[in-house]
Amino acid sequence: MSNRRSIRPAGASVPDSGDRDVVGIPGGRHLGRTRAGRGLVMVAFTLAAVLVALVGFVAIQLFRLQANVDTQPLNLGSGQESALPVDLNTDPVQILILGTDTRTRPGGKTAGGETLPPGGGNSDVMMLMNLSADREDVTVLSFPRDLLVPLPSCLPPAGGERSTAMDLGQLNGALASGGPGCTVAAINSLTGLSIDHFMMADFDAVKELSETLGGVEVCVTEPVEDEYSGLSLPAGTSEVEGEQALAFLRTRHAFGDGGDAGRIKAQQAFLASMARKVQAEETLSNLPRLYSIAETITRNLTVDDGLSQVTALLKLADRVKDVDLGNMAFVTVPTMPWELDPNRLVLDEEAAEPLFAAMREDRSLTEPSPSPSPAPSGDSGSDETEAPAPARPAIDAAAVPVTVVNGTGSAARATRVQAMLVAEGYESAQTLESIGAPVTQVYFGAGYDAAAAEIAALFGIDAAQLIPSPSAVGVEVLVGADFLTGVTVKPDPLGGQLQGQTAEEEVCQQASGF
Missing domain, CATH: 3.40.630.190 (LCP protein)
Structure with missing residues (x-):
């Protein structure tokens, strides 16, 4: 028996061999599917290698960060x-x-x-x-x-x-x-x-x-x-x-x-x-x-x-x-x-x-606290009569120098705030343009703290925004972006009881002039 393999000319047909295996594939009928399978195996292998490398990279980076602490x-x-x-x-x-x-x-x-x-x-x-x-x-x-x-x-x-x-x-x-x-x-x-x-x-x-x-x-x-x-x-x-x-x-x-x-x-x-x-x-x-x-x-x-x-x-x-x-x-x-x-x-x-x-108690500071329950009718809860609130000192509004410092970018707004002050008796109120200001504040010089408090109360300005200033002449009202409309500023999210701000508020710092 000859050990030579027959050589078939190019283009010659291959006789049907039934279910005979061709190149190790039964009947040759799954060749395309197997190549696709091999492709998926290669993709999976590549993805696995990338994931291993990525996990290793993340682990190394976390180790670096960990070593810093x-x-x-x-x-x-x-x-x-x-x-x-x-x-x-x-x-x-x-x-x-x-x-x-x-x-x-x-x-x-x-x-x-x-x-x-x-x-x-x-x-x-x-x-x-x-x-x-x-x-x-x-x-x-x-x-x-x-x-x-x-x-x-x-x-x-x-x-x-x-x-x-x-x-x-x-x-x-x-x-x-x-x-x-x-x-x-x-x-x-x-x-x-x-x-x-x-x-x-x-x-x-x-x-x-x-x-x-x-x-x-x-x-x-x-x-x-x-x-x-x-x-x-x-x-x-x-x-x-x-x-x-x-x-x-x-x-x-x-x-x-x-x-x-x-x-x-x-x-x-x-x-x-x-x-x-x-x-x-x-x-x-x-x-x-x-x-x-x-x-x-x-x-x-x-x-x-x-x-x-x-x-x-x-x-x-x-x-x-x-x-x-x-x-x-x-x-x-x-x-x-x-x-x-x-x-x-x-x-x-x-x-x-x-x-x-x-x-x-893990309670929010930006939401109002629940109000205490009212005392039963006819029972004040105390034998003592509540003392009346002390009267505010009388203010000669006409004698108080007031400057409306406009930080809103709107001249009409400054004029409106000035008019409201004049209507309250602050006849000398004048306006001055300034840079943009996110929040309304009241600055006051020595001896004008009572007038500043009265003006702040008039516009609903929080006490935290009352600021003594050695450079202020009388009272200066800096009108900010929280006072663009209406007769009062936006409500203080902290309820006026706390000194501070929220992250939403943009607050300008008052330079001391020292």
Whole structure:
């Protein structure tokens, strides 16, 4: 038998071989289907390889972010228990946000080379953020750095001697005494809350985050040149980033009366503006942008162990990305001057308790509280006759210099507000054009506080927008975008009871003129 294979001429027909296998395929009838099957196998293999590579890439990036995060324990001082674990997806979550007055470097040194205190410097910013369980509200409560409160005994995280408890000490010093957990303990004791987590950042975080976002819009009523912080801004709206963003947040001389209240208002306005920008640009839904922000934040962030995983931080971002800006409230804890030193503050307990209760009960600050039930007819609930409200001092309206500063862009609107003032007896009222202003405010010089309060009441302007100004001649009414029509400004979303704003409001800072 010959072992030679026959060679068939090109184009010759192949005889029918029945079900004989051709090239390993029964009868040759599934050749096209098998090639398609092989193609699908190759596609699946390629997709699998891409997915493996993608998962590996994500894992590497998360590992990089994870390596950035520094942690400290949520040590709540002696004799205090830690908060119970919370579900970052479904529970109300309270996070203390601390900004330190240091520029840290490797080895625990400041930018100037000084060794840091045990806790890492003093708190330049102290804000308590509450994320509601229904994902509809965010409340941020600011604490002045000059506030005097009871301080617990705390053990510094890096070791050393336990700090001494104090009946009254400056709140921003708790960080240096025992780390962020000591500030957590002090605020827990002050408010009756049980803070779940903390985040602490230094100066570099503000600089780098503002640069990553491409700048943050801020507004000032007059040009600012502050030699102490280096803040330099023209009147109106500007975008700040880097050193100028840091100067805007840190200055104590540029705004208001040159104290901590003006600085806190500027910080709240900055965060509100940042929230508006992040939502407008859908930053938290844009993965590359979100990663850039996450890298910036984690590189400059210290958190408690419960937030040490990057996935936990991403859950928090998911909690806030869709919250309505009108439901993001920035408020300041009610305080009063300390009787022994008016340059220091103590808690106004009567005004603060309803605020703390709302946070403990996870209630919105931008919705009206339920009214108390009326007393039964014929029963006042008290044997004492309610004292009448004190009468306002008489105002000689004709003798009060009033300037209507028009920030609406409409000359007709300024003329209308002037006419309303003249009708109330403020015969000397005149108008002055200015830059656009988002909110109506009343500035007053020395001796004109009663007249300013009367004018504010006339137009329904919140008491928080009554601002003493050494440069004001008499009373100046800055008419803003919330007073374009009607005889009163839009209602204050915080009900006029709290000092602060929502993220929806664009607030201009009053330059101090110092």
